[in-house]
Amino acid sequence: MVRTRFAPSPTGYMHIGNLRTALYAYLFAKANNGKFILRIEDTDTERTVEGVIDIIYKTLKQAGIEYDEGPDIGGDYGPYIQSQRKDIYNHYAHKLVETGAAYYCFCSKERLAQLQESGAPKYDKYCLRNVSLEQARSKIAAGEPYVVRQNIPEQGVSSYTDLVFGEISVDYKDLEDNILLKSDGMPTYNFANVIDDHLMRINYVIRGVEYLTSTNKYNLIYDAFGWERPNYIHLQPIMKDSARKLSKRTGDASFEDFIAKGYLSEAIVNYIALLGWSPKDNREKLSMRELIEAFSIEGISKSPSIFDEPKMRWLNSLYIKEMPPQAFAKKSKPYYDALGLESKFDYETLDKLLQSRVEIMSDIPEKLKFLDEFDNFDLGLFENKKLKTDKMIAKEVLPKLIERLKRIENFDNNSLFENLKEFSAEINLKSSALFWIMRIALTGAQVTPGGATEMAALFGKERALERLQAAYKRL
């Protein structure tokens, strides 16, 4: 049974890179009928931010990434919050010391700082060499603060096979005796991840490349306990540009920012799935179901990928177009309300016009700008070289058009269109030219979410005539 996990530390908002890591771990588990576990890594009490755990729950839920075990839903291997597992880490830390794979260290921060200043490349194993286990135990019994350090062999090479990068070997001399258990009794990531992954039966560890090299150290701990090492899948980061990682700190959008911007969660998930992984076929648009079916390690990229919002926009527009009208209505309403359109316009009509033209929901205000920016539009817009229209022709046509419209009862798009098409023949003007003039006079905008008759229908007879008259007056 494949078991993967997503193990965020609750230190800030969930950004796109984190979400993608969670997504891949989820997809891999589900692609193999396995389990996906959520674990909260809050061992750094300083950096832990209140309330972030809820954001994590919420974001995963919203993104459709369902975990089988986790803090809020339980499971057989809990607790799933590291700060609640302190005793477990302590137990194993002392056990590890007994095996010789770790040792107690009493060095002060000052000595450590001095060591570093003196140019030492890493910790010098002072306490391993100068403090016997018995001495250490009595110091601890006496209440002296201590940490537990990993005892990295002084010679040799460590290696393992990453499922995407292949064999990764590192010389032990390039590895440091990192702290496993801090003086506050909390474990560091270096220790907790191993203990928990083993205890929680995680057999595929999927995480960022920043752990690619240090995984060699973690394997030493598995070995010391006689535990089976998991499989590893390391992921390159998502970049803002070729030099910078995407990060909340540099003001890059988080999942919820994109949601707020009017992206659909399905589109975001779809897009980030494709950033660093590709299916064997050419599909670009995949549902969660399809992602699960298509996901495989071979498709994972070995190089970082740059986040490209225009492509996500395009994907989003695909999802918007296929939304049921009611779903679109639900999303568009807040935007209409914010523009103060309530009771002025028929939302259903607006929806029909906009659903195929909007890429992300927040495009709506821009697309509807012509509704209130009308009075002083540029009269030069009447000029259209291809259709051979200009102000003069508009001035000539508009009064006739107004008279004609006055006599039309049905102000729905189709009736208007048929009627005015005939009208254009009667006055001997190309229908496209007539519609151009009419649309400009009606909206004052070069670009509108629909043609002349659609705009007229949107305004309704009374307001359409008012606008046409106002435009005529200015000519």
Place this chain on the structure above:
RNA sequence: GGCCCCAUGGUCAAGAGGUUAAGACACCGCCCUUUCACGGCGGUAACAGGAGUUCGAAUCUCCUUGGGGUCACCA
């Protein structure tokens, strides 16, 4: 700087010794058309550089260059 990793168009990416080097986004053009959008058709654009190996290299090896990661009582 030491160590580890990576390198195909502007971006995402197929490609695993022999291809006219896919496809998508973006961009440009044409068509459709009551504007715009959608849709359809087409176009511009890439194997970082240099040595090898080989009959043959985007694919294998080495070097250079560029980029990323890592060297915390952070994860």
